[in-house]
Amino acid sequence: MTALEPGVLVRAAAVALEHEPLPADQVRAGEPTTGMLVLDERDGHEIGVWEMTPGSATDTEVDEVFVVLAGRATVSFEDGPEIDLGPGSVVRLTDGMRTTWTVHETLRKVYLA
Incomplete structure:
Protein backbone atom coordinates (compact mmCIF):
# COMPACT_ATOMS: atom_id res chain seq x y z
CA MET A 1 0.00 0.00 0.00
CA THR A 2 1.41 3.37 -0.94
CA ALA A 3 -1.55 5.66 -0.43
CA LEU A 4 -4.06 5.99 2.35
CA GLU A 5 -7.23 6.76 0.44
CA PRO A 6 -10.28 8.31 2.10
CA GLY A 7 -12.50 5.65 3.59
CA VAL A 8 -9.89 2.86 3.38
CA LEU A 9 -9.31 0.93 6.60
CA VAL A 10 -5.77 0.03 7.64
CA ARG A 11 -5.37 -2.07 10.77
CA ALA A 12 -2.10 -0.46 11.81
CA ALA A 13 -1.66 -2.74 14.83
CA ALA A 14 -1.85 -5.87 12.68
CA VAL A 15 -0.62 -4.96 9.19
CA ALA A 16 2.30 -7.15 8.05
CA LEU A 17 5.67 -5.39 7.90
CA GLU A 18 8.82 -6.66 6.21
CA HIS A 19 11.81 -6.34 8.56
CA GLU A 20 15.44 -5.61 7.83
CA PRO A 21 18.45 -5.52 10.16
CA LEU A 22 19.62 -2.10 11.27
CA PRO A 23 23.00 -0.84 10.04
CA ALA A 24 25.75 -2.22 12.30
CA ASP A 25 27.01 1.27 13.18
CA GLN A 26 23.62 2.11 14.73
CA VAL A 27 23.20 -1.06 16.83
CA ARG A 28 24.20 -0.77 20.49
CA ALA A 29 22.84 -4.09 21.81
CA GLY A 30 21.12 -7.19 20.47
CA GLU A 31 20.13 -7.73 16.86
CA PRO A 32 17.18 -5.37 16.35
CA THR A 33 15.33 -5.19 13.06
CA THR A 34 12.90 -2.59 11.77
CA GLY A 35 9.95 -2.73 9.45
CA MET A 36 7.80 0.00 8.05
CA LEU A 37 4.93 0.65 5.73
CA VAL A 38 4.46 4.11 4.22
CA LEU A 39 0.73 4.72 4.01
CA ASP A 40 0.82 8.12 2.33
CA GLU A 41 3.25 10.79 1.12
CA ARG A 42 2.03 14.25 0.17
CA ASP A 43 3.25 17.82 0.36
CA GLY A 44 6.50 16.74 2.00
CA HIS A 45 4.73 14.75 4.76
CA GLU A 46 4.73 11.01 5.34
CA ILE A 47 2.29 8.87 7.31
CA GLY A 55 17.53 -4.38 21.12
CA SER A 56 19.16 -0.97 21.28
CA ALA A 57 20.10 1.41 18.46
CA THR A 58 20.95 5.05 17.88
CA ASP A 59 19.23 7.39 15.45
CA THR A 60 19.16 10.99 14.28
CA GLU A 61 15.54 12.04 14.12
CA VAL A 62 13.41 14.00 11.66
CA ASP A 63 10.41 16.17 12.56
CA GLU A 64 7.82 13.61 13.61
CA VAL A 65 4.82 12.97 15.84
CA PHE A 66 3.99 9.35 16.69
CA VAL A 67 1.57 7.25 18.72
CA VAL A 68 2.72 3.92 20.14
CA LEU A 69 0.30 1.10 19.35
CA ALA A 70 2.09 -1.81 21.04
CA GLY A 71 5.27 -2.73 22.89
CA ARG A 72 7.61 -1.06 25.36
CA ARG A 92 7.02 14.74 19.17
CA LEU A 93 10.57 14.60 17.82
CA THR A 94 12.39 17.42 16.03
CA ASP A 95 14.87 17.30 13.19
CA GLY A 96 18.41 16.55 14.32
CA MET A 97 17.61 15.10 17.76
CA ARG A 98 20.08 12.33 18.56
CA THR A 99 18.43 9.39 20.31
CA THR A 100 19.07 5.90 21.58
CA TRP A 101 16.11 3.53 21.37
CA THR A 102 16.12 0.56 23.74
CA VAL A 103 13.22 -1.69 22.80
CA HIS A 104 12.13 -4.11 25.54
CA GLU A 105 9.08 -5.55 23.70
CA THR A 106 8.62 -5.12 19.94
CA LEU A 107 7.49 -1.52 19.51
CA ARG A 108 4.98 -0.50 16.84
CA LYS A 109 3.95 3.07 16.16
CA VAL A 110 1.98 5.16 13.69
CA TYR A 111 3.87 8.27 12.67
CA LEU A 112 3.49 11.54 10.80
CA ALA A 113 6.82 12.95 9.62
Whole structure:
Protein backbone atom coordinates (compact mmCIF):
# COMPACT_ATOMS: atom_id res chain seq x y z
CA MET A 1 0.00 0.00 0.00
CA THR A 2 1.41 3.37 -0.94
CA ALA A 3 -1.55 5.66 -0.43
CA LEU A 4 -4.06 5.99 2.35
CA GLU A 5 -7.23 6.76 0.44
CA PRO A 6 -10.28 8.31 2.10
CA GLY A 7 -12.50 5.65 3.59
CA VAL A 8 -9.89 2.86 3.38
CA LEU A 9 -9.31 0.93 6.60
CA VAL A 10 -5.77 0.03 7.64
CA ARG A 11 -5.37 -2.07 10.77
CA ALA A 12 -2.10 -0.46 11.81
CA ALA A 13 -1.66 -2.74 14.83
CA ALA A 14 -1.85 -5.87 12.68
CA VAL A 15 -0.62 -4.96 9.19
CA ALA A 16 2.30 -7.15 8.05
CA LEU A 17 5.67 -5.39 7.90
CA GLU A 18 8.82 -6.66 6.21
CA HIS A 19 11.81 -6.34 8.56
CA GLU A 20 15.44 -5.61 7.83
CA PRO A 21 18.45 -5.52 10.16
CA LEU A 22 19.62 -2.10 11.27
CA PRO A 23 23.00 -0.84 10.04
CA ALA A 24 25.75 -2.22 12.30
CA ASP A 25 27.01 1.27 13.18
CA GLN A 26 23.62 2.11 14.73
CA VAL A 27 23.20 -1.06 16.83
CA ARG A 28 24.20 -0.77 20.49
CA ALA A 29 22.84 -4.09 21.81
CA GLY A 30 21.12 -7.19 20.47
CA GLU A 31 20.13 -7.73 16.86
CA PRO A 32 17.18 -5.37 16.35
CA THR A 33 15.33 -5.19 13.06
CA THR A 34 12.90 -2.59 11.77
CA GLY A 35 9.95 -2.73 9.45
CA MET A 36 7.80 0.00 8.05
CA LEU A 37 4.93 0.65 5.73
CA VAL A 38 4.46 4.11 4.22
CA LEU A 39 0.73 4.72 4.01
CA ASP A 40 0.82 8.12 2.33
CA GLU A 41 3.25 10.79 1.12
CA ARG A 42 2.03 14.25 0.17
CA ASP A 43 3.25 17.82 0.36
CA GLY A 44 6.50 16.74 2.00
CA HIS A 45 4.73 14.75 4.76
CA GLU A 46 4.73 11.01 5.34
CA ILE A 47 2.29 8.87 7.31
CA GLY A 48 3.23 5.31 8.14
CA VAL A 49 3.56 2.38 10.49
CA TRP A 50 7.01 1.57 11.95
CA GLU A 51 8.17 -1.28 14.16
CA MET A 52 11.42 -2.26 15.93
CA THR A 53 12.23 -5.59 17.58
CA PRO A 54 14.05 -5.82 20.95
CA GLY A 55 17.53 -4.38 21.12
CA SER A 56 19.16 -0.97 21.28
CA ALA A 57 20.10 1.41 18.46
CA THR A 58 20.95 5.05 17.88
CA ASP A 59 19.23 7.39 15.45
CA THR A 60 19.16 10.99 14.28
CA GLU A 61 15.54 12.04 14.12
CA VAL A 62 13.41 14.00 11.66
CA ASP A 63 10.41 16.17 12.56
CA GLU A 64 7.82 13.61 13.61
CA VAL A 65 4.82 12.97 15.84
CA PHE A 66 3.99 9.35 16.69
CA VAL A 67 1.57 7.25 18.72
CA VAL A 68 2.72 3.92 20.14
CA LEU A 69 0.30 1.10 19.35
CA ALA A 70 2.09 -1.81 21.04
CA GLY A 71 5.27 -2.73 22.89
CA ARG A 72 7.61 -1.06 25.36
CA ALA A 73 10.77 0.97 24.88
CA THR A 74 12.97 3.61 26.48
CA VAL A 75 14.24 6.52 24.41
CA SER A 76 17.26 8.46 25.64
CA PHE A 77 17.97 11.89 24.20
CA GLU A 78 21.59 12.97 23.84
CA ASP A 79 20.92 16.39 25.38
CA GLY A 80 17.82 15.69 27.41
CA PRO A 81 15.64 13.31 29.34
CA GLU A 82 14.91 9.62 29.04
CA ILE A 83 11.31 8.62 28.35
CA ASP A 84 9.50 5.30 28.68
CA LEU A 85 7.09 4.39 25.89
CA GLY A 86 4.09 2.10 25.92
CA PRO A 87 0.74 1.78 24.16
CA GLY A 88 -0.92 5.18 23.91
CA SER A 89 2.30 7.21 24.28
CA VAL A 90 2.36 10.29 22.03
CA VAL A 91 5.73 11.89 21.31
CA ARG A 92 7.02 14.74 19.17
CA LEU A 93 10.57 14.60 17.82
CA THR A 94 12.39 17.42 16.03
CA ASP A 95 14.87 17.30 13.19
CA GLY A 96 18.41 16.55 14.32
CA MET A 97 17.61 15.10 17.76
CA ARG A 98 20.08 12.33 18.56
CA THR A 99 18.43 9.39 20.31
CA THR A 100 19.07 5.90 21.58
CA TRP A 101 16.11 3.53 21.37
CA THR A 102 16.12 0.56 23.74
CA VAL A 103 13.22 -1.69 22.80
CA HIS A 104 12.13 -4.11 25.54
CA GLU A 105 9.08 -5.55 23.70
CA THR A 106 8.62 -5.12 19.94
CA LEU A 107 7.49 -1.52 19.51
CA ARG A 108 4.98 -0.50 16.84
CA LYS A 109 3.95 3.07 16.16
CA VAL A 110 1.98 5.16 13.69
CA TYR A 111 3.87 8.27 12.67
CA LEU A 112 3.49 11.54 10.80
CA ALA A 113 6.82 12.95 9.62
